[in-house]
Amino acid sequence: MRPLVWFDTKYKTFKTNIPNIILKANFSSIHQGKEAARKRDGVNKQEPTISLMELFTIFPSWLLTTTIVLFMFSMFVYTLRSNRSSMAAFKLPPSPPTIPIIGNLHKLLSKPRHQALWELSKKYGPIMLLNIGSKPFLIISTPAKANQVLKTQDHIFCSRPLSKATKRLTYNYLDIAFSSPSDHWRERRKVLISEFLGPKRARSFNYVLVKEVESMVHFLSLLPPNTEVNLSKMLLAMVKEVVCKVGFGKNYRDLSGSSWEEILNEALVMLNGSLSDNFPWVGEFFDVISGWNRRLEKCFRNLDAYIQMIVDDHNNDMIREISEDEKDFVHRLIELSSTENASGYQLTKEDIKGLIMNVFVGGFDSTFVAMEWTMSEIVKNPRVMQKLVNEIRNCTGRIQKVNELDITKMTYLKMVVKEALRLHTPAPLLIPHASSSHCQIGGYDVLPGTTAIINAWGIAKDPNTWGENADEFYPERFENVDVDFRGGNFEMLPFGGGRRSCPGINTAPATLELVIANLLYWFDWELPDRLKNEGLNMEEEGSLIVQKKVPLCLVPTKHNWEDNLTP
Numbered sequence: 001m002r003p004l005v006w007f008d009t010k011y012k013t014f015k016t017n018i019p020n021i022i023l024k025a026n027f028s029s030i031h032q033g034k035e036a037a038r039k040r041d042g043v044n045k046q047e048p049t050i051s052l053m054e055l056f057t058i059f060p061s062w063l064l065t066t067t068i069v070l071f072m073f074s075m076f077v078y079t080l081r082s083n084r085s086s087m088a089a090f091k092l093p094p095s096p097p098t099i100p101i102i103g104n105l106h107k108l109l110s111k112p113r114h115q116a117l118w119e120l121s122k123k124y125g126p127i128m129l130l131n132i133g134s135k136p137f138l139i140i141s142t143p144a145k146a147n148q149v150l151k152t153q154d155h156i157f158c159s160r161p162l163s164k165a166t167k168r169l170t171y172n173y174l175d176i177a178f179s180s181p182s183d184h185w186r187e188r189r190k191v192l193i194s195e196f197l198g199p200k201r202a203r204s205f206n207y208v209l210v211k212e213v214e215s216m217v218h219f220l221s222l223l224p225p226n227t228e229v230n231l232s233k234m235l236l237a238m239v240k241e242v243v244c245k246v247g248f249g250k251n252y253r254d255l256s257g258s259s260w261e262e263i264l265n266e267a268l269v270m271l272n273g274s275l276s277d278n279f280p281w282v283g284e285f286f287d288v289i290s291g292w293n294r295r296l297e298k299c300f301r302n303l304d305a306y307i308q309m310i311v312d313d314h315n316n317d318m319i320r321e322i323s324e325d326e327k328d329f330v331h332r333l334i335e336l337s338s339t340e341n342a343s344g345y346q347l348t349k350e351d352i353k354g355l356i357m358n359v360f361v362g363g364f365d366s367t368f369v370a371m372e373w374t375m376s377e378i379v380k381n382p383r384v385m386q387k388l389v390n391e392i393r394n395c396t397g398r399i400q401k402v403n404e405l406d407i408t409k410m411t412y413l414k415m416v417v418k419e420a421l422r423l424h425t426p427a428p429l430l431i432p433h434a435s436s437s438h439c440q441i442g443g444y445d446v447l448p449g450t451t452a453i454i455n456a457w458g459i460a461k462d463p464n465t466w467g468e469n470a471d472e473f474y475p476e477r478f479e480n481v482d483v484d485f486r487g488g489n490f491e492m493l494p495f496g497g498g499r500r501s502c503p504g505i506n507t508a509p510a511t512l513e514l515v516i517a518n519l520l521y522w523f524d525w526e527l528p529d530r531l532k533n534e535g536l537n538m539e540e541e542g543s544l545i546v547q548k549k550v551p552l553c554l555v556p557t558k559h560n561w562e563d564n565l566t567p
């Protein structure tokens with residue numbers, strides 16, 4: 001028996017069993033035009049036909065919509081089932097129940113991602129699998145499992161997942177942080193370490209840092225008593241000044257139309273990803289209609305213009321044949337781009353831009369955020385502040401400025417910085433890693449192309465590792481436990497681990513220590529009166545890099561040294 005409506009492939013038309021008389025009464029046009037075709041083919045039986053438009057008119061719209069939804073749903077269930085049966089051969093990590101199409105996305109919407117994932121891990125275990133749209137995510141929440149991903153199976157997990165924003169903003173993966181390992185990536189990483197972060201540049205880095213800290217201290221010491229300062233803003237400006245001067249020779253300020261801060265913040269937002277990264281078809285549509293694609297293009301244009309300004313300036317310097325002493329990181333990159341190195345590798349112009357992009361996006365924010373959190377915790381904990389101030393002032397005695405040599409004696413300062421990086425891991429989920437082949441973690445199968453997220457924030461706060469007072473700012477915990485940033489056992493991993501670990505792992509903590517030591521040597525710090533009762537707001541904001549939601553505002557009072565030596 002034929003259904004009520006069917007599609008006749010020969011005449012490319014819908015046909016129906018609805019009696020002609022009813023149709024004719026309602027749609028007089030139904031037979032017109034098609035009659036001739038039937039006669040030509042010698043078809044006598046008068047089977048009523050209807051067009052798609054007419055079909056829409058016959059059925060109430062709710063019935064048609066329901067039919068289409070049911071059809072799509074059954075297709076979805078069918079695909080899911082066939083996927084499931086092909087997955088049944090694998091032992092996959094536990095997952096929360098999924099919702100069709102979006103997967104587990106809804107589980108991540110109510111809180112910052114690192115917090116939501118940490119809560120889920122308490123229910124589903126230290127290794128779990130989430131599905132966001134069509135993409136699988138492996139979530140790692142203990143040191144032991146992080147060890148497997150970043151050490152034992154590092155060769156499998158050292159790739160990075162692809163995304164529209166990382167591709168565009170890194171000149172098609174010509175950077176270090178977002179590109180997957182290759183000989184070129186290795187060479188670029190080597191260049192960054194030797195020409196920007198390594199011991200060869202340490203002297204100039206230190207020289208600039210000390211100068212910038214001095215000028216900040218000098219500025220603060222000239223303020224009238226009881227002046228409230230936005231320390232967050234000052235620290236960010238200072239870090240930018242140091243990184244720019246060491247990397248690019250001078251502080252490149254704003255482009256006409258956009259400030260460097262806007263360019264940086266927008267790049268960080270874009271790097272969080274778009275809908276199409278996880279929902280390929282529908283997401284692409286939304287990226288277009290929501291204006292996300294246009295926003296990415298604008299962000300790239302501004303970032304590229306900023307980087308091009310730096311490159312053009314340095315190219316002009318090279319034409320002038322500046323002396324060796326005057327050369328900075330970008331001059332060295334331009335030099336390296338003119339010859340092959342010993343392994344036959346030659347930097348391209350786009351490589352240079354990719355490297356500058358990483359210094360711009362990776363170097364400023366993480367270092368600034370770490371300083372902001374460290375100072376916030378110090379001020380919030382008067383006991384720690386007093387103990388630290390005593391150590392700093394006793395270690396140095398009466399001097400003109402605190403230098404790196406004095407800092408080597410400050411053991412409590414090192415513990416304070418470690419504790420701040422533990423409680424406030426600046427990049428709480430590191431940068432995502434991706435598996436390049438099938439492997440097993442913790443007895444579970446991990447399929448190629450899975451994005452691995454290490455919850456460094458949760459791991460560093462886990463009471464199973466750090467005891468009942470894991471949430472407390474207590475630097476003394478490091479008196480008996482020697483946890484080093486390189487990961488060791490991965491109890492805390494603010495700089496990641498394995499071959500993708502942060503190349504700033506040595507420079508960044510030393511920078512933090514020097515800045516904090518100088519701020520506390522010269523000044524006594526207090527919360528503004530209006531905040532004394534309600535306490536310091538420690539809410540977090542951001543995703544890739546998490547900073548304080550409310551800037552840190554404090555009142556500095558120059559320490560009353562008896563001899564009145566001025567900074």
Ligand code: HEM
Pocket residue numbers: 176177178189192197358359362363364366367370426427430431432493494495496497499500501502503504505507508509
């Ligand atoms: C307190 C300061 C800093 C923190 C907390 C930090 C943290 C991190 C983290 C967590 C990663 C990802 C590691 C992983 O995926 O396993 C990373 C990667 C990276 N960081 Fe840093 N970072 C800091 C400072 C710097 C500085 C000053 C630079 C200098 C330019 C820098 C450049 C990079 C680069 C290029 C990568 C990518 C490495 C790769 O994928 O091979 N970072 N950083």
